[in-house]
Amino acid sequence: MKGIVFTxxxxxxxxxxGLEMVDNIISSSNLESNGIYTAVGTYSFSEMLQLxxxxxxxxxxxIDNLLLVYAEHFFSVIENSYPGLLATYKDxxxxxxxxxxxxxxxxRKIYPDAELPTFEVIEKTDNNLIMxxxxxRAMHHFGLGLMNKTFEHxxxxxxxxxxxxxxxxxxxxxxxxxx
Amino acid sequence: MSQDQVEILQRALKREKAARKAAEKxxxxxxxxLYFTSQKLEQLLDEKSSQLQGVFENxxxxxxxxxxxxxxxKFNEAATKLFGFDIExxxxxxxxxxxxxxxxxxxxxxxxxxxxxxxxxxxxRVYTKSKEVKWVHINASVIFDKDKNPVAAQxxxxxxxEFKNLEIQKExxxxxxxxSNDELQEYAHIVSHDLKSPLxxxxxxxxxxxxxxxxxxxxxxxxxxxxxxLTLEKMExxxxxxxNYSSVGSDTxxxxxxxxxxxxxxxxxxxxxxENIEIKSLNILPNITGDKTKLQQLFQNLISxxxxxxxxxKGTIIIDVEDVNSHYxxxxxxxxxxxxxxxxxxxxxxxxxxxxxxxxTGIGLSIVKKIVNLHEGEIWLDxxxxxxxxxxxxLKK
Numbered sequence: 001m002k003g004i005v006f007t008x009x010x011x012x013x014x015x016x017x018g019l020e021m022v023d024n025i026i027s028s029s030n031l032e033s034n035g036i037y038t039a040v041g042t043y044s045f046s047e048m049l050q051l052x053x054x055x056x057x058x059x060x061x062x063i064d065n066l067l068l069v070y071a072e073h074f075f076s077v078i079e080n081s082y083p084g085l086l087a088t089y090k091d092x093x094x095x096x097x098x099x100x101x102x103x104x105x106x107x108r109k110i111y112p113d114a115e116l117p118t119f120e121v122i123e124k125t126d127n128n129l130i131m132x133x134x135x136x137r138a139m140h141h142f143g144l145g146l147m148n149k150t151f152e153h154x155x156x157x158x159x160x161x162x163x164x165x166x167x168x169x170x171x172x173x174x175x176x177x178x179x
Numbered sequence: 180m181s182q183d184q185v186e187i188l189q190r191a192l193k194r195e196k197a198a199r200k201a202a203e204k205x206x207x208x209x210x211x212x213l214y215f216t217s218q219k220l221e222q223l224l225d226e227k228s229s230q231l232q233g234v235f236e237n238x239x240x241x242x243x244x245x246x247x248x249x250x251x252x253k254f255n256e257a258a259t260k261l262f263g264f265d266i267e268x269x270x271x272x273x274x275x276x277x278x279x280x281x282x283x284x285x286x287x288x289x290x291x292x293x294x295x296x297x298x299x300x301x302x303x304r305v306y307t308k309s310k311e312v313k314w315v316h317i318n319a320s321v322i323f324d325k326d327k328n329p330v331a332a333q334x335x336x337x338x339x340x341e342f343k344n345l346e347i348q349k350e351x352x353x354x355x356x357x358x359s360n361d362e363l364q365e366y367a368h369i370v371s372h373d374l375k376s377p378l379x380x381x382x383x384x385x386x387x388x389x390x391x392x393x394x395x396x397x398x399x400x401x402x403x404x405x406x407x408x409l410t411l412e413k414m415e416x417x418x419x420x421x422x423n424y425s426s427v428g429s430d431t432x433x434x435x436x437x438x439x440x441x442x443x444x445x446x447x448x449x450x451x452x453x454e455n456i457e458i459k460s461l462n463i464l465p466n467i468t469g470d471k472t473k474l475q476q477l478f479q480n481l482i483s484x485x486x487x488x489x490x491x492x493k494g495t496i497i498i499d500v501e502d503v504n505s506h507y508x509x510x511x512x513x514x515x516x517x518x519x520x521x522x523x524x525x526x527x528x529x530x531x532x533x534x535x536x537x538x539x540t541g542i543g544l545s546i547v548k549k550i551v552n553l554h555e556g557e558i559w560l561d562x563x564x565x566x567x568x569x570x571x572x573x574l575k576k
Contacts, residue, residue, distance in 0.1 A: 038202035
């Protein structure tokens with residue numbers, strides 16, 4: 001998993017719960033990296049899982065909800081660092097449906113070894129979009145958070161339903177209806 | 180600040196320092212990677228450039244690169260040789276190379292290049308530096324940059340001057356040939372006509388002479404007059420045949436569907452066939468596309484030849500046909516006097532009659548050969564002296 005996901009995560013934890021919480025979840029996890037992360041490095045996904053689990057235990061917030069909040073924070077990282085990318089879109093449905101064909105293509109230019117989820121477009125109209133998310137990481141709520149923020153970015157809202165196709169959340173259908 | 184807080188800060192700081200070092204390390208590795216990649220790309224570029232340079236220099240045809248305004252940027256050696264310009268020292272625009280009469284065609288092709296991105300098989304004249312006019316064949320295409328914007332155009336130019344000259348020469352020769360053929364035919368007509376009329380006069384004068392002196396002339400003189408008349412008749416036949424021969428080659432031949440079976444049976448009923456000769460067809464003759472009069476002439480000549488040369492008590496003439504893909508192969512077989520092998524080719528040449536007789540002018544078979552050739556066929560024969568002759572010929576379906 002790319003280092004930027006770790007550095008941004010720990011920054012958010014520090015922001016919301018303080019440096020002590022950062023220190024706490026790092027010390028209580030068994031990390032190969034010893035908690036030393038740089039945005040351009042690559043680290044094991046199991047480290048992220050441990051950090052999430054310990055944060056969830058310490059705060060009483062579910063992992064899914066933590067991921068949702070983290071994604072909302074991460075969207076602002078995209079907004080600040082890659083404004084050009086967002087500027088190519090005028091509509092949230094357009095942007096979300098082109099994750100695979102455009103956004104991930106751009107991600108790979110910066111992080112060639114990134115392991116990205118797939119988002120397959122099943123159905124698309126002007127106001128509705130059905131996509132199937134597939135990833136061994138089961139971080140569907142991270143995706144959900146990014147989608148929520150995308151609608152917000154375009155001053156719009158949507159009802160997004162998640163249907164787990166696989167119980168473990170590695171395959172999830174997103175049904176998006178623009179309000 | 181409590182001891183705990185200090186320690187947390189110290190640990191955070193330590194992590195930050197280590198992270199910075201790790202990032203620097205990754206940066207160094209990326210730099211090195213970048214260096215090697217660019218080395219590799221440069222090498223590849225050098226290789227490709229050298230390959231292209233080789234093509235550019237070794238290509239036999241002239242290779243020309245021009246900008247979008249028509250200014251020549253590049254000439255290979257062949258192009259320099261063809262046009263005579265040294266583009267390193269002088270600037271040349273293709274507009275100035277176009278032969279004035281081909282200007283419109285050149286502009287049309289240039290517009291096609293702009294709209295389609297290429298043109299092919301452009302053939303026109305150009306000026307060289309020494310104002311010599313050369314014929315060239317050009318295939319050209321537009322060169323685009325990576326954003327698909329046209330930046331230049333390239334063309335392969337082949338010098339076809341010699342080829343064109345030959346072509347023009349050939350056309351001239353052909354039209355000259357056609358003209359002299361026409362003249363020749365006309366000449367043959369006039370000559371035949373002009374020869375026939377004094378012949379007729381001689382014929383009339385001789386017959387008057389005979390009538391007026393029938394009582395005073397002796398037997399020998401009457402016999403000689405008879406011979407004069409026969410010779411005159413033969414001469415008239417000869418002129419008629421020459422006229423026929425010269426008109427066979429004319430392009431005025433009508434092409435229509437001909438029922439050869441009907442044509443030949445009609446012919447046999449018209450021809451004088453002595454009672455001792457039987458003519459039969461083994462198969463029904465087909466329909467072919469051709470000129471009716473000429474085909475009639477063809478069969479008439481061959482059949483009457485067969486009749487003429489039968490010396491047996493009981494004569495037979497057998498007509499047959501065989502389907503050979505694109506053609507029909509016909510045969511006319513007789514049991515006549517036969518023709519010796521050494522004459523098999525000669526007989527098709529004009530004025531080659533083997534038997535000097537009053538009704539043989541030596542033109543018949545040369546007409547036959549001409550007609551067969553007109554129908555994209557061939558003619559040949561099999562023969563044994565004293566046994567008989569079979570003429571074979573093919574006609575296109």
